[in-house]
Amino acid sequence: MPEDCKGIWIFSELHQLATELLGRGRSLADGLRTELVAVSLGSPEYGQQLISHGADKVLLATNPILNTFQVDTYTDALASLAVEHKPDVLLIGATRNGLELAPRLAERLKTGCVTEATRLEVDAEKGRVLMERVAYGGNLVETQISRSKPQIATIPKGLFPALPADASRRGEIVKVEPKIGNPNTRPIETKPKSSKGVRLSDAPVIVSFGRGVRKKEDVAIIEQFAEAVEGVVGCSRPIAEDLGWLPEEQYIGLSGQKVNPKLYFACGISGQIQHLTGIRNSRVIVAVNSDPKAPIFEFCDYGVVGDLYEVIPALIGAMKQSSGK
Amino acid sequence: MVKMIVLVKQVYQTADLKVDRATKRLVTQGVPRIISETDKNALEEAVRIKEKHGGKVTAITMAPPEAKEALREALAMGADEAFLLTDPLFDGSDAHATASVLAAAVTKLVDYDLILCGAYSEDLYAFQVGPRLAEICNLPQITYATKITLDGTKVVVERDLENERQLVEGKLPCLITVLREINEPRLPTLMSIMAASKKPMTTWAATDLGLTADKVGLNGALIEVLQSTVAAGERKRIMLQGDVSETAAKLIQSLIQEGTLKAS
Numbered sequence: 001m002p003e004d005c006k007g008i009w010i011f012s013e014l015h016q017l018a019t020e021l022l023g024r025g026r027s028l029a030d031g032l033r034t035e036l037v038a039v040s041l042g043s044p045e046y047g048q049q050l051i052s053h054g055a056d057k058v059l060l061a062t063n064p065i066l067n068t069f070q071v072d073t074y075t076d077a078l079a080s081l082a083v084e085h086k087p088d089v090l091l092i093g094a095t096r097n098g099l100e101l102a103p104r105l106a107e108r109l110k111t112g113c114v115t116e117a118t119r120l121e122v123d124a125e126k127g128r129v130l131m132e133r134v135a136y137g138g139n140l141v142e143t144q145i146s147r148s149k150p151q152i153a154t155i156p157k158g159l160f161p162a163l164p165a166d167a168s169r170r171g172e173i174v175k176v177e178p179k180i181g182n183p184n185t186r187p188i189e190t191k192p193k194s195s196k197g198v199r200l201s202d203a204p205v206i207v208s209f210g211r212g213v214r215k216k217e218d219v220a221i222i223e224q225f226a227e228a229v230e231g232v233v234g235c236s237r238p239i240a241e242d243l244g245w246l247p248e249e250q251y252i253g254l255s256g257q258k259v260n261p262k263l264y265f266a267c268g269i270s271g272q273i274q275h276l277t278g279i280r281n282s283r284v285i286v287a288v289n290s291d292p293k294a295p296i297f298e299f300c301d302y303g304v305v306g307d308l309y310e311v312i313p314a315l316i317g318a319m320k321q322s323s324g325k
Numbered sequence: 326m327v328k329m330i331v332l333v334k335q336v337y338q339t340a341d342l343k344v345d346r347a348t349k350r351l352v353t354q355g356v357p358r359i360i361s362e363t364d365k366n367a368l369e370e371a372v373r374i375k376e377k378h379g380g381k382v383t384a385i386t387m388a389p390p391e392a393k394e395a396l397r398e399a400l401a402m403g404a405d406e407a408f409l410l411t412d413p414l415f416d417g418s419d420a421h422a423t424a425s426v427l428a429a430a431v432t433k434l435v436d437y438d439l440i441l442c443g444a445y446s447e448d449l450y451a452f453q454v455g456p457r458l459a460e461i462c463n464l465p466q467i468t469y470a471t472k473i474t475l476d477g478t479k480v481v482v483e484r485d486l487e488n489e490r491q492l493v494e495g496k497l498p499c500l501i502t503v504l505r506e507i508n509e510p511r512l513p514t515l516m517s518i519m520a521a522s523k524k525p526m527t528t529w530a531a532t533d534l535g536l537t538a539d540k541v542g543l544n545g546a547l548i549e550v551l552q553s554t555v556a557a558g559e560r561k562r563i564m565l566q567g568d569v570s571e572t573a574a575k576l577i578q579s580l581i582q583e584g585t586l587k588a589s
Contacts, residue, residue: 014487071456071466095487100468100502103453107421107460112547115451130551135449136337139344139351143552184465185495188481192489205586229586241505248506254339254450255505263585273339284585285560286576301561302576306569314573322577322588 005149012093019162022054031122042066051171080178094154112146117153205231212268228319253278271296327380332442335395363443369510372403400521401513412530417543420453428461429534444502455502465499
């Protein structure tokens with residue numbers, strides 16, 4: 001695309017994530033002295049809400065074919081809008097939908113795409129965005145740029161805060177009619193996953209366990225501890241994938257959930273890179289492990305070397321006593 | 326007869342990768358190379374489809390010559406033929422350049438009903454090559470498959486999404502990306518390993534695929550890596566030792582004092 005691309009665009013089919021993208025997009029747009037544009041596809045229509053969270057403009061496509069996410073129609077819609085309006089940057093929410101949409105769209109527009117970018121910085125001098133992503137099992141952080149435009153990145157949930165809604169903000173809502181073809185696939189049935197109401201992504205405290213817990217019945221100790229610290233229970237990959245003690249949605253790691261609690265307890269988790277990548281954004285990490293050489297101790301704020309079967313009950317006890325002080 | 330192409334990528338066993346904190350380099354020496362796990366699932370699924378419906382499985386990788394090892398494993402798992410796309414010109418390819426090379430090979434092979442690959446690779450987790458290849462080849466994509474059922478030229482796929490599970494129907498030819506949940510890949514037997522050594526493996530370079538230097542590798546890449554640094558793992562690393570109940574009390578107190586934990 002030619003050099004006259006301008007504007008920071010954001011899109012996510014999840015409204016909450018769209019507001020988070022606006023939060024980050026706002027300062028990018030200010031840094032690059034350009035406008036912040038939110039794209040709203042199908043229903044529900046988010047116009048004024050997106051403006052109140054920071055958008056200068058909302059492109060509103062109301063074609064009912066866009067009411068449910070389908071990669072074909074959403075790629076068509078965004079490609080058609082991008083070709084017409086030439087955005088400089090396009091941030092897409094890194095949901096599973098977003099992660100299949102972004103590369104397909106990028107290929108159609110013959111541009112680069114950085115998936116699951118964890119940091120974005122404006123390079124004002126060169127008028128571009130530096131995008132960071134983690135690679136090689138969390139060992140390397142790469143700073144990437146796109147050689148062509150729009151510069152596309154997908155952004156995980158919960159990474160950037162949304163700006164508080166400000167109803168007095170003014171912006172422009174533009175109805176658009178992107179060119180959309182027929183979808184190639186047909187959804188037959190969509191069912192919500194049976195997650196037991198536990199949302200790791202929103203939890204301020206997570207108590208997570210790994211192979212150090214020897215029997216399924218012993219998970220009760222972890223649950224009691226979680227209750228004492230008002231936390232949510234998570235686990236490492238083998239617990240969910242190999243042993244099936246917790247649902248797959250509860251495992252934390254590179255290929256599982258990525259979490260960002262205030263406090264993360266890793267109980268009997270050795271700390272493979274796979275797991276560490278999922279907990280990187282935790283503010284404080286506490287590790288309990290019987291092996292003093294466990295890699296988790298290199299990656300924690302507080303480490304307790306000991307048998308979790310002794311340490312956890314002691315922590316529950318200490319928690320109970322803390323109430324008296 | 327279902328003709329399938331499976332894309333495989335050879336990766337370092339990520340669990341064994343370490344960082345040399347002094348040199349700030351990734352230590353890859355002595356780290357085993359394996360077929361990326363979800364690609365292995367894709368391969369297993371293709372072999373199962375062949376066993377049920379009859380057909381042919383072609384494994385393809387774009388990689389340095391060492392990846393022959395991965396292709397031999399693919400053949401031992403049940404692939405019928407393998408193609409190694411290798412050329413120094415391919416070095417430094419990003420997702421777009423990689424998809425372009427794979428697309429050239431797929432186009433040259435012409436005759437296929439289904440392309441299968443992992444939803445992501447174990448080393449980069451970029452989720453890009455499948456959708457990009459589907460776009461270049463103008464194929465429908467069905468991602469995150471946990472079950473695939475073929476019925477003539479129709480395919481019904483169970484998909485694992487963010488908060489939902491979806492059943493979707495599509496037509497062949499198409500590209501399907503799979504998740505680990507879809508199956509348990511078989512271990513090759515001694516017999517199948519021996520049989521694999523007799524199966525055809527072909528090497529294609531850029532010229533065989535009609536690709537020029539400007540389209541592939543670093544030159545063809547749309548993404549440029551400006552910097553690659555060791556992930557900072559800076560944590561306080563305060564180790565608490567001694568009597569268990571004293572340690573526990575000290576820890577809880579510290580967490581409450583710094584405002585990380587609320588007293589009960």
